[in-house]
Amino acid sequence: MDEEYTAYVRGRLSWLRKIAYSLCQDWHRADDLVQTAITRLYVKWRKARAADDLDAYVRVMLVRVFLAEQRRGWFSRVRLTPAMAHEPFEGGDRDTAMDLRRALAAVPPRQRATLVLRFHCDLSVEQTAHALGCSTGTVKSQTARGLATLRAMLGEPESRLARAEEC
Structure with a gap:
């Protein structure tokens, strides 16, 4: 059992x-979130390994650890100074990537979790709703609000649809 758990964590870390x-x-905070999630995974390993999609199960655990931490207020009491990413940049425009990261950090936690699951993890609305424990309508509204916040932070012009509705 322990070997199976260790192999899974090593492969997905x-x-x-x-x-x-x-x-x-x-x-650093990401490492703490992952540590908490994989510790919980170890405790529930027998149940988790029987899941239809183990990656989805663990992803849900990680997102819930993040959201629970946000609700507890730990992050509001202990503010860490953000450091530059320690991992190499994978291509593209560095300035745009930094602007996007900064804007994403300003999005409220629930909306941020929705955006990360939808666009970084490429989950469907239904999968995201399951991961967050909410309705599909909530995912849609959180996605729309989160994208609107990102657009406002990044100074992007209104979408063509919004301009067309005004006419």
């Missing part, structure tokens, strides 16, 4: 860190 970083925008 990088993936979990990337999701956690997308949620909190801090590598």
